[in-house]
Amino acid sequence: MDKPVDKTGIKIGMWIFLYSEIILFGGLFVLYAVYFHMHPESFVEGGLKLDRIFGAINTLVLLVSSFTVAASITAIQRSKKMHAIWFLLFSIGCGCVFLIIKYFEWGAKFAKDLYPNSDTLLDGEPGLNVFFGLYYTITGLHGLHVIIGMVLLLISLILVIKNKVTAERYAMLENSGLYWHLVDLIWIFVFPLFYLVL
């Protein structure tokens, strides 16, 4: 019954996975850096076409959700089950808000004929095409991570409700939280690089 649990080992495993995610997005940022160097004017032009208000709101949504995920871990450590449940529900809600804003943002770009293979991009500056290619690749991959993060948080939430995640053993919640924070971390770099380059 009382098998020893290697809490540190569980966390190290999660961190090693997160390192691979960091390198994955790092590779995309290398592409960004190189193409920015080759087409600086187009990147500035592309950046000005993005809505920095949408971007800023999404940044705040992710930051707040990161806070509530961190707070849910504190709640579990203190055996405050109801607090943890509400914090997690709120975080998952933030994930939904993020994706809905992203949907409207992409929709607005599609309406302006700015999407991969659109006539405007194919006939326009090559740099602008590359900028929007990177924009859709990176924000799309990031959006996929938001969805995965929400699923992990949902699983943790169910385990909290079923008393499988408790003050004695909450590695699942902690690792899901780490993943969610990583999603937040990536967005912290995506936001200035795409929305704020002048």
Place this chain on the structure above:
Amino acid sequence: MSEHEVEHQLSYGFLALILAGLIVLTGVTVGVSYIDWGFLNVPIALFVASSKATLVLLFFMHIKYEGLVIKVSFISTMFFLAIMISFTFWDVAFR
């Protein structure tokens, strides 16, 4: 063995303080972006982003309270990432 695995609890208040710091830095990065700093635009944006990332990593992700293995392996990853980005960039910039 288990004596070493001390759990660190961060109070709601402390976490909220970190959140407040992150929101202020977001405001700074948006505000600063309306001014054209010339070639400093990207370095300034990246500096603020790195400060935010540091806050998230240290406190939300508890790195400050982790053991040596996670700290050292994380720094190694950052070191590798820096090599990957800077060496590629030098190659392209001075071709």
